[in-house]
Amino acid sequence: MAIHQLERVTNLLTLLLSARRHVTFEEIRNELRGQYPENLVAARAAFERDKAILRDEGVPIDQTVLGGDQAGQTGYRVMRSAYEIADFGLSDDEARALRLAVGTIRLGTTWSTEALWKVDLHGSADDSPSGIGVELPVDERLPVIHRAITEHKGLVFGYHGHARHLQPWGLLARDGWWYLVGFEAALGDQRTFRVDRIEGRVEIDAGVSFERPNDFSVRDAFPADPKLLPDNVDVGSDVARVLVDATDAASVLAHYGPEALVEQRPDGAMVFDIPCVNVRAFLQWLFGFVERAEVLEPTILRDVVVQWLDDLAQVRS
Amino acid sequence: MSRRGPRPVNLRLRRILVMLPWLMERGTVSTSEMAAHFGLSVDELIADLTLASLCGISEDPNDLIDLWVDEDEVHFGLPKYFERPLRLTLPEAFALVVSAKAARSLPGADSTAALDNAIGKIAGVIGENSLAGLDVEIDAPEAVAGLTKASTDGSILSIDYWSPTTGESTTRRVTALEVFADGPHWYLRSFDHGATAERTFRIDRIESWVATGESERRPVSPRRPWFTDSPDATSVMLAVDPSWTWVLEQYPLVSTATRADGWVEVRLVVTSERWLRRLLLRLGTHARVLEPSEWIGLAADSAVLVRDRYRRT
Numbered sequence: 001m002a003i004h005q006l007e008r009v010t011n012l013l014t015l016l017l018s019a020r021r022h023v024t025f026e027e028i029r030n031e032l033r034g035q036y037p038e039n040l041v042a043a044r045a046a047f048e049r050d051k052a053i054l055r056d057e058g059v060p061i062d063q064t065v066l067g068g069d070q071a072g073q074t075g076y077r078v079m080r081s082a083y084e085i086a087d088f089g090l091s092d093d094e095a096r097a098l099r100l101a102v103g104t105i106r107l108g109t110t111w112s113t114e115a116l117w118k119v120d121l122h123g124s125a126d127d128s129p130s131g132i133g134v135e136l137p138v139d140e141r142l143p144v145i146h147r148a149i150t151e152h153k154g155l156v157f158g159y160h161g162h163a164r165h166l167q168p169w170g171l172l173a174r175d176g177w178w179y180l181v182g183f184e185a186a187l188g189d190q191r192t193f194r195v196d197r198i199e200g201r202v203e204i205d206a207g208v209s210f211e212r213p214n215d216f217s218v219r220d221a222f223p224a225d226p227k228l229l230p231d232n233v234d235v236g237s238d239v240a241r242v243l244v245d246a247t248d249a250a251s252v253l254a255h256y257g258p259e260a261l262v263e264q265r266p267d268g269a270m271v272f273d274i275p276c277v278n279v280r281a282f283l284q285w286l287f288g289f290v291e292r293a294e295v296l297e298p299t300i301l302r303d304v305v306v307q308w309l310d311d312l313a314q315v316r317s
Numbered sequence: 318m319s320r321r322g323p324r325p326v327n328l329r330l331r332r333i334l335v336m337l338p339w340l341m342e343r344g345t346v347s348t349s350e351m352a353a354h355f356g357l358s359v360d361e362l363i364a365d366l367t368l369a370s371l372c373g374i375s376e377d378p379n380d381l382i383d384l385w386v387d388e389d390e391v392h393f394g395l396p397k398y399f400e401r402p403l404r405l406t407l408p409e410a411f412a413l414v415v416s417a418k419a420a421r422s423l424p425g426a427d428s429t430a431a432l433d434n435a436i437g438k439i440a441g442v443i444g445e446n447s448l449a450g451l452d453v454e455i456d457a458p459e460a461v462a463g464l465t466k467a468s469t470d471g472s473i474l475s476i477d478y479w480s481p482t483t484g485e486s487t488t489r490r491v492t493a494l495e496v497f498a499d500g501p502h503w504y505l506r507s508f509d510h511g512a513t514a515e516r517t518f519r520i521d522r523i524e525s526w527v528a529t530g531e532s533e534r535r536p537v538s539p540r541r542p543w544f545t546d547s548p549d550a551t552s553v554m555l556a557v558d559p560s561w562t563w564v565l566e567q568y569p570l571v572s573t574a575t576r577a578d579g580w581v582e583v584r585l586v587v588t589s590e591r592w593l594r595r596l597l598l599r600l601g602t603h604a605r606v607l608e609p610s611e612w613i614g615l616a617a618d619s620a621v622l623v624r625d626r627y628r629r630t
Contacts, residue, residue, distance in 0.1 A: 006326045010333060010372040014382075014398050018374050031374065053327050057334075058406035084401035086442045094435035101420030101432060102413075110356075111412035117335045117355070118402035119413065119439070121342055131469035133497040133540075134455065136419055143411040150446040170450040173419070176500030176567075218452050247484025251522065284564070287598035290591060291623045292484060294630065306627050311602050312620035 008035045009050045013059060017083060022064055022075025051076075059083065088119050095120045104130050108137035136173055139195050141202045145180055146171060154208025155182070158199035166191070167210040170218030181221040183210070192222050226281035233279040235301040240276040245269050245292040276301060283308065324361070332357065333369050337399040340384065340391060348389050359389075366391060373397070410443045419453040424462040457503055458520050464505050467493040473531040474507075477524040482589045486524055491516070494537050500567055508535055543569045543586075550586045553593060554608040557581045561603035564596070582607070594619040 011032055015023070025047055029036050036043040054061060060082040066075045090098065098120060102112045116123075141157075148155045149168045156165055166182040169190075173179075178195040223229060244252050246268025253261060256272060263271040276282040279301065286293060286305065295302045332355055339354075340346065352362040363386055373381035383394030405413070417436045440448050467474055472493050479486045491507035494515070498504075502519050509516040557565065559581050562573075571584040587593045590612070597604065597616035606612050 006329050006333075007368055007372060009326065009330055010369065011374070013330075013334075014372060015374050017398060053330065057327055057331055058403055060404075083403060085404045088438050088442055090435055090438060091431070093429060093431040094438065097420075097429075097432040098413075098417060098435045101416045104423070105416040105419045107412055107415065109408070109412065111406075111408040112416045113356070114331065114335070115405055115409035115413040117339065118405060118409070121339055121402065130465075131467075131493075131495060132423065132461075132465045133495060134419060134423070135497065135499040136415070136453070138412065138415065140408075143407040146411045146414075146447075146451060147407055149450040150444060168450075170452065173415070173453040175454075212450065218450060219454055224454070224456075245484070248481070250524070251479060251481075254521065284599050287623075288481075288595050290594050290598065290619065291626050294626055302627070306624060308601055309598075309620040309624040309627070312598070313617050313624060315602055315605070315617055 004035075005046075005050070005053075008032065008046075009053055011035065012047075012050050013054060013078065016061065016076055016078040017080060019077050022062070022066060022077045024066065024070055024073045024075055026073075028076070085118050090120065095123045099123060100130055104132055105134050105136055108135075109140075111138070135176070137176075139178060141198060142171065142178060142195060144202050144204060145195065148204045151204075152209050152211065154205035154210070155180075155202055156205050157202045159193055159197065161199070164191075164193070165205065165208070166193075167208065169212045169216050170221065171195075172218045172221070174224060179218075179222070181218050190221065225275060227275040227278050227285060229278040229281060231278040231280065233304075235276060235279060235298055235304060237298040237301070238275060238277045239273045240282060240295055240301050241271060241297040242274050242286070243269060243271050243294045243296055244289065248289055248292050271296065279304060329365055329368075333365055334399060335402045336365070337369065337382065337384075337393075338402050340393045341396050341400060343393070345390055345392050348386065348391055351391055362391075405443060410439075410447065413439055414443075414447050414451060415453060418448070418451065419455060422453055422455040424457045425465060455498065457498070460520055460523060460526065461496055461503055464493060464520065464526070465496045467528060468495050468505075471532045471534050473510075473529045473533060474526050475529055476505075476518065476526040478518055479522045479524050481522070482591045489516075490529070491518075492533055492535055494535060495540075496520070497540070506537075506540065549588050551588075551609065553585055553587050553606065553612065555583045555585070555600075556605045556607055557583055557600065558603035561600055564599050564603075568596075590615070594622075598623065 012028065015028060015031055023031075025044065028047070029043060036046050051061060059078060062077050062079055062082070064075050066073050099116060102116045105112070145155060145168060147153075149171060154165060155168050156163065158164070164184060165186060166180070166184055168180060168182040170181045171178060172181065180193045180195055180198075182191065183189070184191045241262060249268060249270040252272055253270060256274065260272045260274065261270055262273055265271070274282070274285070282301075283305070286295065295305050336351070336355060340351070348359050348362055352359045355362070357365070366384060366386055369382050370384050371381060380397070382398060383396075385392050385394075414436075417432060417439065421432055421436065436448070470493075474491055474493055476489050476491060477486050478489055490510040491505075492510070493505060493507050495506040496503065497506065502521065505518045505520055505523065507516060507518065508514075552571070556576065557580060559575070559579055562581055562583070565583060565585070568585060571586060573584075574582045576582055587596075593606075593612060593615060597606070598619050600616075604616070606615060
């Protein structure tokens with residue numbers, strides 16, 4: 001029953017933390033008399049399950065093969081120094097700022113709240129509203145990726161059906177997505193990956209170590225505007241001249257600024273120069289206006305738009 | 318209140334290991350305060366504490382964890398085990414760094430350097446490298462700082478809001494409740510006095526806003542999923558080419574299922590016909606409307622609507 005296992009696991013941890021030397025399974029079984037099954041095989045299986053729970057929770061169980069009278073047996077112990085969190089020494093103001101940060105940034109997990117409980121042992125919940133929140137969902141693979149970045153170790157993962165071996169240089173949260181940027185030795189080039197598109201588990205390749213370039217900035221590793229991302233469609237220009245009706249012109253002006261404004265027409269419509277390096281991203285942006293915007297130049301891009309519309313107009317479900 | 322089934326052993330253990338040092342710091346605390354702090358019901362808390370009080374290295378009462386529940390208070394006696402919490406796990410350390418770095422980027426972020434100092438102390442413990450190579454980019458419109466203050470104060474505002482559906486602006490009287498970011502956009506959650514209901518406005522579409530000088534206190538409930546409170550929501554079923562589902566990644570979907578032909582059936586909620594036109598134009602020939610029947614020809618109609626404009630010039 002679950003309640004018994006919780007009691008037994010807690011007792012096991014208590015025992016391992018209190019032990020002054022490594023203790024064997026037999027000694028543990030003897031100390032926790034009646035808590036493990038009589039049958040040796042079943043008891044061993046239960047012990048393995050308990051250890052797995054403790055390890056999954058981050059308990060550092062030290063394991064060693066013993067000598068002397070217990071030669072060949074495995075001994076277990078949890079060193080208090082490895083188990084206990086260090087005192088972060090936060091002042092009241094620092095702890096309050098951290099509580100506010102954890103309350104404001106919503107990661108979609110309990111990780112940060114549980115971390116705060118440990119770090120801010122003296123603090124109480126602050127119920128005063130901050131008035132602001134940021135939804136920043138995290139992927140369960142991010143901590144491992146972050147560890148590889150901080151330890152300068154390689155990563156192996158699947159992406160678009162291929163195994164990728166990456167020297168991870170940085171992680172960036174941008175526009176609600178997490179991006180992993182690194183050096184892919186097989187291609188001899190820097191690459192960017194959307195973390196939510198990584199297929200399956202991410203493994204650390206401890207055999208690979210690297211130095212990140214001193215001038216590397218993950219924020220500058222790729223453009224924030226997807227219309228500026230490299231593309232293999234050449235429309236003869238990196239900038240499109242777009243006529244936007246008066247109904248929508250102000251919102252475009254507010255987003256791109258007066259430097260993008262080419263012409264203001266008497267009816268309130270405006271002509272803008274908009275990046276179109278990535279044609280696919282540009283079309284996504286353009287069709288947000290439905291019939292209230294029009295590509296004027298370059299002609300090749302205008303033709304791409306019309307062809308897209310012609311093809312769609314012929315589709316009748 | 319019925320909440321959930323039995324809690325997993327690992328979650329209960331995790332709570333116990335952090336509750337004991339927390340309790341030790343306080344000595345005596347009310348069960349309701351402690352339960353609220355750790356996100357438990359009082360019954361769950363008492364169950365966990367009762368179990369913890371039976372734990373120790375032997376059955377001798379002197380070796381057991383020294384705590385007891387009396388009426389609606391929890392008392393802690395002599396510390397024997399678990400004086401300090403377990404060290405941070407990998408996800409906890411990551412989450413703490415991300416939260417702190419993200420909060421540092423917010424408009425009006427703590428100006429006392431307390432958060433910076435806290436970040437520095439965290440890095441000092443979990444490793445200086447933990448901050449390197451991790452960045453959270455938060456670009457907020459200028460209005461965010463002022464609207465956040467208005468939300469904290471419960472200010473009643475007059476806003477001019479531009480609607481992409483009509484292409485026109487309307488003036489609304491709203492009580493600011495909360496400012497939040499979701500994906501690439503910032504939003505103002507508010508009580509709309511004209512609609513007498515909660516409404517969410519995209520901040521970059523608020524052309525101007527002014528405080529009326531009035532304020533009121535309205536409870537801020539947890540945010541509900543997108544569109545659940547929209548009176549105009551329509552459920553739409555699309556079939557989408559699997560290589561084009563990326564277009565839908567930014568939208569909340571109700572369900573997805575892969576069909577025998579490999580295309581993906583997607584159900585989503587739309588709030589206007591024009592919004593769906595935009596989506597269908599973006600998907601092009603890589604999607605079909607399956608439901609509702611009156612919108613089956615909407616993609617082609619939208620294409621004709623836009624193409625006609627190009628034929629005129």
